[in-house]
Amino acid sequence: MEGIKLAMTQTKEEHFSRDFLASKAIEDFQAFIGRVKKSVPFYQAKLSEIDPESIRTLDDISRLPFTHKADLREAYPFQMLGVDMSRVQEIHATSGTSGSAVVTAYTAHDLKLWGEAMGRVFRRAGVGPDDVVHNAYGYGLFTGGLGMHYAALEVGAAVVPMSGGYTQRQGKMLKDLGATVICSTPSYAQHIAEAMGEMGISRDDLHLKVGIFGAESWSLEMCRELETQLGITALDVYGLAEIIGPGVASECLIGHEGLHVAEDLFYFEVIDPDTGRPVPDGESGELVLSSLKREATPIMRYRTGDITRILPGPCSCGRTRRIDHIKGRVDDMFTLRGINLFPREIESELLRIEELAPVFQLVLDRNSALDILEVHIEPKDHDIVHEHLIHKVKTHLNRTLGINVAVSVQEPHSIPRSEGKAVRLVDRRNLGR
Amino acid sequence: MEGIKLAMTQTKEEHFSRDFLASKAIEDFQAFIGRVKKSVPFYQAKLSEIDPESIRTLDDISRLPFTHKADLREAYPFQMLGVDMSRVQEIHATSGTSGSAVVTAYTAHDLKLWGEAMGRVFRRAGVGPDDVVHNAYGYGLFTGGLGMHYAALEVGAAVVPMSGGYTQRQGKMLKDLGATVICSTPSYAQHIAEAMGEMGISRDDLHLKVGIFGAESWSLEMCRELETQLGITALDVYGLAEIIGPGVASECLIGHEGLHVAEDLFYFEVIDPDTGRPVPDGESGELVLSSLKREATPIMRYRTGDITRILPGPCSCGRTRRIDHIKGRVDDMFTLRGINLFPREIESELLRIEELAPVFQLVLDRNSALDILEVHIEPKDHDIVHEHLIHKVKTHLNRTLGINVAVSVQEPHSIPRSEGKAVRLVDRRNLGR
Numbered sequence: 001m002e003g004i005k006l007a008m009t010q011t012k013e014e015h016f017s018r019d020f021l022a023s024k025a026i027e028d029f030q031a032f033i034g035r036v037k038k039s040v041p042f043y044q045a046k047l048s049e050i051d052p053e054s055i056r057t058l059d060d061i062s063r064l065p066f067t068h069k070a071d072l073r074e075a076y077p078f079q080m081l082g083v084d085m086s087r088v089q090e091i092h093a094t095s096g097t098s099g100s101a102v103v104t105a106y107t108a109h110d111l112k113l114w115g116e117a118m119g120r121v122f123r124r125a126g127v128g129p130d131d132v133v134h135n136a137y138g139y140g141l142f143t144g145g146l147g148m149h150y151a152a153l154e155v156g157a158a159v160v161p162m163s164g165g166y167t168q169r170q171g172k173m174l175k176d177l178g179a180t181v182i183c184s185t186p187s188y189a190q191h192i193a194e195a196m197g198e199m200g201i202s203r204d205d206l207h208l209k210v211g212i213f214g215a216e217s218w219s220l221e222m223c224r225e226l227e228t229q230l231g232i233t234a235l236d237v238y239g240l241a242e243i244i245g246p247g248v249a250s251e252c253l254i255g256h257e258g259l260h261v262a263e264d265l266f267y268f269e270v271i272d273p274d275t276g277r278p279v280p281d282g283e284s285g286e287l288v289l290s291s292l293k294r295e296a297t298p299i300m301r302y303r304t305g306d307i308t309r310i311l312p313g314p315c316s317c318g319r320t321r322r323i324d325h326i327k328g329r330v331d332d333m334f335t336l337r338g339i340n341l342f343p344r345e346i347e348s349e350l351l352r353i354e355e356l357a358p359v360f361q362l363v364l365d366r367n368s369a370l371d372i373l374e375v376h377i378e379p380k381d382h383d384i385v386h387e388h389l390i391h392k393v394k395t396h397l398n399r400t401l402g403i404n405v406a407v408s409v410q411e412p413h414s415i416p417r418s419e420g421k422a423v424r425l426v427d428r429r430n431l432g433r
Numbered sequence: 434m435e436g437i438k439l440a441m442t443q444t445k446e447e448h449f450s451r452d453f454l455a456s457k458a459i460e461d462f463q464a465f466i467g468r469v470k471k472s473v474p475f476y477q478a479k480l481s482e483i484d485p486e487s488i489r490t491l492d493d494i495s496r497l498p499f500t501h502k503a504d505l506r507e508a509y510p511f512q513m514l515g516v517d518m519s520r521v522q523e524i525h526a527t528s529g530t531s532g533s534a535v536v537t538a539y540t541a542h543d544l545k546l547w548g549e550a551m552g553r554v555f556r557r558a559g560v561g562p563d564d565v566v567h568n569a570y571g572y573g574l575f576t577g578g579l580g581m582h583y584a585a586l587e588v589g590a591a592v593v594p595m596s597g598g599y600t601q602r603q604g605k606m607l608k609d610l611g612a613t614v615i616c617s618t619p620s621y622a623q624h625i626a627e628a629m630g631e632m633g634i635s636r637d638d639l640h641l642k643v644g645i646f647g648a649e650s651w652s653l654e655m656c657r658e659l660e661t662q663l664g665i666t667a668l669d670v671y672g673l674a675e676i677i678g679p680g681v682a683s684e685c686l687i688g689h690e691g692l693h694v695a696e697d698l699f700y701f702e703v704i705d706p707d708t709g710r711p712v713p714d715g716e717s718g719e720l721v722l723s724s725l726k727r728e729a730t731p732i733m734r735y736r737t738g739d740i741t742r743i744l745p746g747p748c749s750c751g752r753t754r755r756i757d758h759i760k761g762r763v764d765d766m767f768t769l770r771g772i773n774l775f776p777r778e779i780e781s782e783l784l785r786i787e788e789l790a791p792v793f794q795l796v797l798d799r800n801s802a803l804d805i806l807e808v809h810i811e812p813k814d815h816d817i818v819h820e821h822l823i824h825k826v827k828t829h830l831n832r833t834l835g836i837n838v839a840v841s842v843q844e845p846h847s848i849p850r851s852e853g854k855a856v857r858l859v860d861r862r863n864l865g866r
Contacts, residue, residue: 077609086562088591091610103610105591129519139572140596149579158521158538163573163596176510177524177536 011120013264014319022058025267029055029064032292032300039082040298042075062269062278066288066301072102072242080297083107088296093141094241104143104241105296111150113293117239117247117262118151124252124260124319125210125235127181129156132207134179136188137215138164138420143245144215148183151247157181164188164419171196178207182230186213186222187422190358193229194417203231210253212237214246216421217306217326217344220256221351225358236325242302243291249323258311258322266291268323269301270310273330281310286330287323305330307342332425334364336373336403343424349400350377353392355384359415366429374406378415444553446697447752455491458700462488462497465725465733472515473731475508495702495711499721499734505535505675513730516540521729526574527674537674538729544583546726550672550680550695551584557685557693557752558643558668560614562589565640567612569621570648571597571853576678577648581616584680590614597621597852604629611640615663619646619655620855623791626662627850636664643686645670647679649854650739650759650777653689654784658791669758675735676724682756691744691755699724701756702734703743706763714743719763720756738763740775765858767797769806769836776857782833783810786825788817792848799862807839811848 016024030052036043046065055061072080080103081088087107094102106114127133133152139145145163152159160177162170164184170192174182182189189211196202208230213223214237226234238259239246248266249259261268267290272279279285287304307327314320328342335341343362350360357378365372375397379389390407397405416423449457463485469476479498488494505513513536514521523539539547560566566585572578578596585592593610595603597617603625607615615622622644629635641663646656647670659667671692672679681699682692694701700723705712712718720737740760747753761775768774776795783793790811798805808830812822823840830838849856 085565085591085611086589088565089586089589091565091591091593093606108589111586132518132521132524139578140594140598145572146582146594153522153544156519156522156541158518158524160524161573161579173526178518 028292041079066303068303073100077103083296092143092241107295110294110296114244115150115154119154121237121250122151122155126253131157131180133157133159133181134174136162136184143241147245167195171199171201175201175205180207180209183212185215186218187418191417208232217328219344219348221348243289252317254317257315260319281312284309362425364427376408376410378410378412461725474512499736501736506533510536516729525576525674540728543727543729547677548583548587552587554670554683555584555588559686564590564613566590566592566614567607569595569617576674580678600628604632604634608634608638613640613642616645618648619651620851624850641665650761652777652781654781676722685750687750690748693752714745717742795858797860809841809843811843
């Protein structure tokens with residue numbers, strides 16, 4: 001009950017007016033430009049011609065230069081650093097096997113900022129001191145694990161730092177330690193639920209009430225599937241290491257009415273990915289984020305590559321602006337004989353077919369000049385006739401999305417399960433070129 | 434230079450007199466007994482007959498009952514909990530695939546206690562705000578990763594939360610992010626050093642100055658080996674989840690003169706494992722620890738199973754009482770035809786043979802009634818004649834430890850490297866019984 005009360009305890013920052021946020025954003029951009037021109041090597045060059053005083057309206061902001069992922073890669077490891085290393089407290093990286101890792105850093109102030117943003121995520125989900133949080137996001141350089149960890153500390157919940165892996169142990173601990181909250185990628189939560197089924201642990205053996213899932217885009221159908229399997233309300237959380245980690249936006253307990261953005265902490269815009277100009281509210285485009293208040297690696301107008309839209313009007317919970325669930329990534333979108341598609345749209349349709357296990361993989365290949373999509377599926381049990389399933393999937397996808405696909409039925413449990421971000425799309429079209 | 438200065442900044446707690454600590458310990462035990470008899474189910478039964486006021490001398494303490502690992506396993510999951518779950522902030526477990534996991538928990542107060550203990554470990558090692566800490570201890574339920582993480586936050590250093598795994602990336606990040614401190618198990622540090630060698634990264638490419646290694650017992654020879662490979666001072670840290678995690682004791686920068694115990698936070702004794710009575714200073718025995726001030730899972734007179742001794746006199750750094758490096762575990766000790774041995778003693782001798790790679794495994798088997806020890810070794814390079822090596826190892830171990838062993842030379846890189854605690858001893862004597 002305490003959880004529910006907390007969910008309703010919204011901070012005043014979540015009700016700032018548009019006008020107030022706009023004037024704050026202009027101040028923030030002015031201060032940011034003044035500061036980073038002195039301290040961040042990358043922005044010294046990039047903003048040399050720009051006078052902070054010239055930023056007076058939102059339209060002035062929307063004409064400032066973007067920061068691209070390639071910029072961050074080139075800045076490896078520390079060309080984006082805005083403070084002396086003696087002030088840095090934590091360093092994360094988005095990948096690191098090649099030279100193309102993106103390094104992001106935090107001062108003590110930045111960790112507090114992250115804690116505040118993540119605290120709001122947990123409060124929106126009704127998580128408070130009485131809760132036990134099973135945290136199956138990977139700890140380490142990936143910001144998922146420590147982000148959720150700090151959130152639990154922030155709201156006074158108990159955190160079980162499971163990290164990823166040892167999936168059977170995840171199931172056992174979920175049951176034995178009485179977790180009320182589960183945090184992971186949605187695909188890993190599915191994998192854990194599947195493992196629990198094999199171990200004979202059912203949702204009635206658990207005390208779960210809410211799941212906080214993110215780090216990959218997922219459909220409403222997958223959400224419903226997780227809610228049924230685990231007996232929870234499944235909420236979407238969004239964020240990225242370049243900005244702060246998880247905590248940029250999340251759903252509230254009211255329902256699946258979009259993600260509330262911590263817009264006083266992270267300025268956001270939705271733009272046309274081709275022209276770079278803002279799109280009207282309600283229209284889909286690329287999300288652009290600024291973490292102007294971060295000290296160690298602050299960033300201006302970052303092209304996230306994530307596709308979403310601003311939802312009109314406030315949420316039923318009373319909180320102001322929201323964005324829609326991430327539809328996919330700019331570079332995840334593929335075109336099949338003229339039709340633009342995101343893996344999430346296909347997931348959404350596949351999960352409506354009840355004979356299918358909730359895992360799939362898309363293989364995109366090119367046969368002479370034509371793109372061919374092969375959908376790999378698994379039947380829920382051995383008895384289902386493959387021909388029936390193939391026909392059903394082909395017909396359904398043609399009817400709903402207007403596409404023609406090949407369908408390949410795999411052995412149960414043969415499609416790779418993920419402990420982190422799932423790989424839904426395998427693109428073979430560029431192989432050997 | 435700041436690091437060196439900090440190392441010398443010792444807290445007053447590290448200079449408390451024996452008498453003061455004794456009177457504090459008596460107070461602590463009295464308060465503990467009064468408290469846990471009300472709140473911890475396990476201790477309610479165990480201490481029902483004991484009146485806190487009856488504890489007046491150190492000898493009274495040494496007659497109080499022990500807590501055994503089996504007690505903690507039976508208490509799974511929450512029978513040792515001394516507070517309401519709403520006050521718990523973090524939960525760890527020592528293992529979890531069988532029902533025999535040991536669960537330990539932390540309130541906000543306990544996390545502060547842990548931070549204080551770990552802060553002292555880092556300060557003894559000269560680690561401060563100018564340092565970058567590469568933390569390759571595993572995060573998750575194991576306390577190593579988060580313990581070191583909190584330590585870095587406590588002293589204002591920058592932590593890179595590597596966690597275990599992706600060993601090549603560990604080497605790359607060590608170099609690219611300019612880490613000055615490395616934290617991991619000693620065997621994993623060796624594995625990383627080996628991987629760096631293969632990648633063409635040498636110690637001269639690094640900025641490392643100190644390593645903080647623990648979670649397994651290791652020899653002075655292994656310490657020297659790591660110091661040479663990585664260009665560091667290698668320091669030993671000791672702790673266990675049952676008490677707090679890492680942070681119970683550690684070496685200072687002065688040299689390898691033993692581990693300073695945070696004895697105002699964790700009361701310690703060294704006992705004869707057979708009689709349970711204290712042994713005189715300087716004599717080896719089993720370490721017994723009490724974490725009386727921990728709120729969530731406080732523990733009295735815990736039989737750690739670790740063999741050490743109290744070193745006489747203060748350290749050259751001025752800090753008071755110290756224990757010796759852990760010689761091994763009570764249950765690691767094995768008897769080979771009447772001679773008591775610990776894997777660390779054999780490690781110590783093997784690392785003196787310069788043709789050997791610093792990895793090995795001991796396989797203990799029984800041939801009719803006789804125990805046979807087979808030592809698996811790897812030559813440093815392919816050119817070394819196996820017969821020469823076998824002869825050298827057999828002769829050396831016979832001369833120094835008085836034992837006769839079989840020697841098996843393995844292909845380079847074939848003995849399993851560990852990312853966590855190394856498995857040095859494989860005991861096949863009980864197989865099939």
